[in-house]
Structures are given as structure tokens and as C-alpha cells.
Amino acid sequence: MSTAGTKINPIHIVGGEKGGVGKTFISRALCHYFNANGEVYALIEADSQIDDVGRIYKNQAAESHKITLSDDPKRSTEPDVILDTAGKTTALVNLPSNTQAVLDRWMARTNLLQLMEDRLGGNRLVKWFVSDGCHESMRQLDQSIFALDGSIPHIVVLNRGRLHNVNFSYLQSKGLYQRAKAQKNFVAEIEFPALENSVQYFIDENELTLDAAREKIAEEQGILAEQRIVTFVEDFSKAFDSAIARLEEFWDTPNIVGSGAGESSDGNDASQESEDGNSPDGHRNTKVEMAEAQS
Template identity: 25%
Template sequence: MSIVHLIGGEKGGVGKSLVARVLAQYFIDRNLPFVGFDTDRSHGALLRYYGEFAAPAVLDGHDSLDPVLEAAIEQPDRRILVDLAAQTQQSVSKWFDDADVLGVAHESGVTFTWWHVMDAGRDSVDLLRQWLDQFGETMRLIIVLNEIRGERFELLEASGERQRAEALGAAFVSLRHLPDTTMQKIDQNSLSFWAAAHHPDRASVGLGMLERQRVKVWLSRAYEQIDKVAP
């Protein structure tokens, strides 16, 4: 049975592509075969950092996501990883509705998991509310609390949306903040997280020994969180 992992959250800059990259590296390190699709026409993080595993899937037509489900059906031994660009939730919803995608997936033994990435801001809470209103219990939901802008998610707790999501069966994982300067060096050198953590040549990757160690620790902690939800 194949699982389609949709990495969303609607908001630009919230860390959707970062989560997609972490999941790609997780699948590689755990020897879990996968195929990636990148819907971001401007940044294309999966294509840039994990190009040998990914293909473009720009949402510019009614059938743009068809290859996602087709790949899941044709390659049931592989996970499917889809990095959704900002403000694509309505396009995905229309794709689901127009072709009864979830019905076809169910008949074919394919399941969908939505990774909803959010930061600690009010708009992320509002976007989670909209997702729950729109999709409810139609697919598995994993909410990623990205600590990019702080570790405290009081607005989420006070809103009641966390409790609502948990009542619908949602799981929560946290992604710690990797120092900005380290992430910038990784991005500037177009490094996979494996290369950032293990490449010994500082001149090639721009990361010193302790910076590489920080990446290893950060990635290990991210994997501990992902292990909890068994993707």
C-alpha cells in the first residue's frame, strides 16, 4: 500500500519545503523508497536538494497532480512525497473533488497524509481552522509545529483548534529551529542534509565541525519526532 504525503500549510515561509526536505532525507536514511513531486515553480526545494528523487508538478492545470496518484498506484512499494507551494490548498481540493481522487485512492489501496506546517503566528492558527473546516476526517493529519519563529504556541492552545484537531485524530510533531546562519550555509551550497551533516571538507560545504554536529543533532531530533507518527 502506498502513502501520499502532502506537505502543506498555505502560508509562505512557514517551512513547508524544509519539512519536505527533512522527510526526503528521513526516507533515504531509513531506506524507505519514495518518489518526490515539487509544485513550487519559483523555489523548487525538492528539485534543488533531492533532484534525483523528484519531478516537477506545477499546479497550472486540472490534471497537474494526476501523476501523483498514478505513481502511488503504479509503485505501491514507494511513498509519494509532494511539496505543496503556498496558496495551493484550493487547487488540491478541486483536484480531489473533480475526479473523486480520495475514492479512487481508497479503491486502489492508496492513503493520503497531510502534513500541515505552521509557525506560532495567528495566521497559521486561522489556516489550520480553515483546513479542518474543509477536510475534517477525510485523510490523516499530522501538524508540524515549526519553531522557526519561537517555541511557544499559545495562540494555538488558546484557540481550541489543537483540541479540535486531536479529536479528529491528528498527530502533532515539533521541528526545532536550526540556527539561521547554519541553514543559510546549507542553502547557499545547495546541500542535502546528509552532506551538511557528514561532508568532511569545510571548503566544499562551508560548515565547520561543530556546525556539522549541530545539523546531526537537529536532524536526529527531527527523526525522533517523525518516528512517532510512522510515515
């Protein structure tokens, strides 16, 4: 892309490293959310073999791309399409599990974050870190939050659809998670609602957008099944509204990330959250509580 006079558009990266946490469904929910709000976006499917987001939403995106994230030198420039696309419109990147390190190396190699700050109007990157709340996922979050000197803003999505407990309140006593929350680049925490298993299966089986699923399920299963999708969409849309409002405030605050981050997961000096919910630097963490979708 030509950088002359260009201001970068937002780059939304949906990841989480651990498999089975629901990244795909949350990427599809973001596609629906952007469409519903008139947000023009490009979809970049980094899981090119499965393409389970692009297969359903590519016709609703302004453009779509498939890339493979790999350390193979022959593929080293494939992620360049992310920046090229963001020069034109909002970019939504769906990451498969175990690929964040490859993407981080690409960003480090290209000095992407500094390029955005110096020539493209600022860092407009955000990672939606999807989690089921298990220890391994928290460990991956700890690594992610400190990557690239803590320069990538994070929205943590606690997925109720993958929750193996009553709620996520137990995380408030877990030091690993509290250390992540205390960092400046921890922008917001939201809870993504659960959808009844049979309804989600219907959507996946028929490879439907949420709008199309609502119409089809009403015809085949009746108004209550349709209402479950309506309530689900309303709930996650409220959560996304809150997270994006916090993100835009965060982006508009200069020099909020970078050198202020604590030590990495193998260090000993990462800052801790105080008893009143504020990190030692005074940055307030945002948690959006949601009611689980009706089933």
C-alpha cells in the same frame, strides 16, 4: 495508472497554505528521513518555478516530477501524476503556499478518496500541515482539517524555526486550535526543531542535502558546526518516527475519518476536546514534545 490489483502507496503532502512557515525545509527533512530509513519514494515538486526541494533531492529520489497546480483547464490533469506515482512507490508532494484549494478541487473532481477506498486498498493520504503557530496559520489549519468532509489525515508540524515565542504552549488555550485537535483526522502534533540561522543559511546557500552539508561544514567550520546538524537531524527524526508510527496505526483503523468530523469553520457544532485531552469520541490526540536543537 491501471487499478487492477493495485494497492496505493502512501502519499505525503507537505503544505500549510501560509507562506514563510518553513514548508520547504521540512519537505527536505522528510527526503532525508526517507533516505536514511531506506524508504523508496518519488518527489513531486508542485512549486515548479522555484523547485527548491527537487533541485537538491531529486537525485536521491526514485523519480521526480514538477507540476503546476492551477485552475487553468489546460493544467487540470497535472496532479494526476500524484496518484500515478503512488501506484508504484511512496509519493512526497511539496506544496507551495495558497495551492491547497486547487488540490482539494482536483481530489473532489476525481473523487480520489473514494477511489482509494474502493479500488486501491484504502486512503493512504496524509497532509503534513506546517505552522508557525500564528493566528492566520491556525485559521488555515481549521479550514484544512474540515476540507473534503474531514477525510484527509493531518500531522501538524509546529516549526520552532519560525516560532516568535518561548514555546507553543499558548496554543493549548486557543479554541481554534483545540477544535482542530478534537477532530478524528488530527493524527499527531510534532514540534520541528530550530537550526541555528547561520547553519541553515550555509545549507541553503550551497544547496546541499543534509548529509552533504554535514561533511562540508565540518571541513569549513569545524566539528561543532557539524554537531549542530547531527543533533538537528536526530531530533527531527525522532519526531518523524513518532508521527509516522501514529499515522500507520491511524491508517490501519477502518472508517476513522469522514462522516465523523465536526462542522466546518463556519458552523457551530464542531466537537471540543475534553479536559483529559481526549476528544468526545474517545480518540486520543498525540503530541510529541521535542527538545530544541543545540545551538
